[in-house]
Amino acid sequence: MKKTLSVKSKITILLTLLMAGLAVLLLIFMLFISNSVATQTAMDQLNETVHSNLAYVEVTDRKPVISEGFSYFQNGISTLIYSQNEALIAGQIPVSFQAEIPFENGFIRTVDSTDGQYIVLDLWLASDWQSGVWLRGLMEAPNNESLARNLLFISLIALPIFILLAALGSYFITKRAFQPLDHITATAEAINEAKDLSGRIGLPEGGDEFSRLAADFDQMFERLEHSFEIEKQFTADASHELRTPVSIIKGACEYAEKYDETPEDHAETISMIHRQADKMASLISQLLSMTRMEQGTENTLMERVDLGEFAYTFSQEHFMEHSRLKLNTAQGVFVQANPELLGRLIRNLVENAMKYSDDSSPISLTVAVQNMEATLSVQDFGIGIPHEEQEKIWQRFYQADVSRSNENGSGLGLSMVRQIADIHGGYMTLESEPEKGSTFTLHLPLLKVS
Numbered sequence: 001m002k003k004t005l006s007v008k009s010k011i012t013i014l015l016t017l018l019m020a021g022l023a024v025l026l027l028i029f030m031l032f033i034s035n036s037v038a039t040q041t042a043m044d045q046l047n048e049t050v051h052s053n054l055a056y057v058e059v060t061d062r063k064p065v066i067s068e069g070f071s072y073f074q075n076g077i078s079t080l081i082y083s084q085n086e087a088l089i090a091g092q093i094p095v096s097f098q099a100e101i102p103f104e105n106g107f108i109r110t111v112d113s114t115d116g117q118y119i120v121l122d123l124w125l126a127s128d129w130q131s132g133v134w135l136r137g138l139m140e141a142p143n144n145e146s147l148a149r150n151l152l153f154i155s156l157i158a159l160p161i162f163i164l165l166a167a168l169g170s171y172f173i174t175k176r177a178f179q180p181l182d183h184i185t186a187t188a189e190a191i192n193e194a195k196d197l198s199g200r201i202g203l204p205e206g207g208d209e210f211s212r213l214a215a216d217f218d219q220m221f222e223r224l225e226h227s228f229e230i231e232k233q234f235t236a237d238a239s240h241e242l243r244t245p246v247s248i249i250k251g252a253c254e255y256a257e258k259y260d261e262t263p264e265d266h267a268e269t270i271s272m273i274h275r276q277a278d279k280m281a282s283l284i285s286q287l288l289s290m291t292r293m294e295q296g297t298e299n300t301l302m303e304r305v306d307l308g309e310f311a312y313t314f315s316q317e318h319f320m321e322h323s324r325l326k327l328n329t330a331q332g333v334f335v336q337a338n339p340e341l342l343g344r345l346i347r348n349l350v351e352n353a354m355k356y357s358d359d360s361s362p363i364s365l366t367v368a369v370q371n372m373e374a375t376l377s378v379q380d381f382g383i384g385i386p387h388e389e390q391e392k393i394w395q396r397f398y399q400a401d402v403s404r405s406n407e408n409g410s411g412l413g414l415s416m417v418r419q420i421a422d423i424h425g426g427y428m429t430l431e432s433e434p435e436k437g438s439t440f441t442l443h444l445p446l447l448k449v450s
């Protein structure tokens with residue numbers, strides 16, 4: 001596999017490049033700013049010095065009188081006095097300044113000379129309306145080139161150190177920011193390697209992206225684990241429960257091969273094999289349906305159902321031949337339900353009632369509203385269920401007193417009934433007395449009564 005840079009390294013490199021770029025930009029900016037600041041400061045200084053010198057000069061009889069306090073040279077600024085005809089009267093022109101420039105009152109300007117640049121300011125000092133003298137201030141313009149050289153020199157040393165620090169800083173910041181991701185990856189790898197889905201990332205709850213990702217992963221692991229558990233259970237249940245009918249069929253075949261001689265014997269063996277095959281088929285379909293319900297893959301679209309009307313129609317269609325089924329189904333009791341599952345529940349309860357009671361005794365199916373709940377009860381007057389068994393009969397494959405149970409039973413029916421009640425947000429109750437009969441009741445949240 002091609003080895004690519006890790007995201008951490010990529011971010012570190014990008015951050016370092018960004019910071020280095022910003023540092024270079026900052027340097028250029030500083031160079032530019034310091035240039036103009038230095039020139040502006042020099043101009044201000046020149047302006048101030050020449051103006052302050054102005055106070056020490058007076059013009060009497062067209063001649064300048066210079067009093068004490070006038071400075072010809074101060075802080076690199078030379079102040080010169082010129083006559084009206086622009087002839088130098090006092091002061092000394094710097095050697096390096098050789099430019100011939102016309103006088104302009106009050107105007108600071110930069111002038112090129114032989115050795116670099118000069119800043120010049122001329123001030124006109126009038127004695128009367130037609131005569132006076134010129135004051136000229138001169139100063140060397142700050143040497144920007146050497147400033148730039150200095151800055152460049154400093155940056156050559158500082159920049160590599162800065163880039164190194166930026167790289168280190170970026171690396172630590174990225175490493176820290178990616179710590180939760182490392183944790184998520186490590187957990188996912190551990191789960192994968194150990195093939196144990198019970199591990200969880202368990203990041204503390206928080207609003208950031210990593211906490212949300214970790215929570216999503218944990219939820220996914222939870223679902224996966226649940227799914228695997230269900231699958232494991234299905235495989236265990238199916239292989240365990242199918243073993244008995246399969247060995248009965250095998251035994252019957254072997255017996256028939258050896259001993260069955262008459263066509264009647266064969267017919268009996270075939271009918272027994274048929275019954276066992278039916279049992280296996282119903283067991284597999286029940287198991288599959290329960291597994292799908294647990295996994296949430298069973299189509300459980302809910303709709304508004306009139307419970308009484310539904311129970312009535314369903315019974316008419318499915319138990320028409322059973323005249324012992326008495327219906328007492330109130331109409332207009334609305335619930336949110338999946339008709340397919342509801343039908344399966346009713347069928348299981350009614351078939352159990354028939355299985356576990358005398359053929360002659362009545363069975364009643366009642367739909368009513370009790371304590372603000374919709375209820376559907378199936379009552380029989382059969383063998384009943386001992387008190388100690390009443391909790392256990394809801395478990396998978398549990399059959400109270402196998403000797404009494406119908407051989408077609410699988411012990412899955414009531415477990416499925418309870419599951420269906422759960423899916424609907426309801427629950428099951430049971431009232432039963434041995435030898436008197438049982439009443440199984442489904443309680444559902446009531447949508448509306450009309």
Ligand code: ADP
Pocket residue numbers: 348352353356380382383384385393398399400401405406408409410411412413414415438
């Ligand atoms: P089965 O396929 O054995 O009927 P169920 O899960 O439907 O499985 O029922 C579990 C056990 O509960 C049954 O084996 C039976 O002993 C008991 N049972 C269920 N319904 C009734 C009933 N109406 N009357 C008496 N016993 C019942």
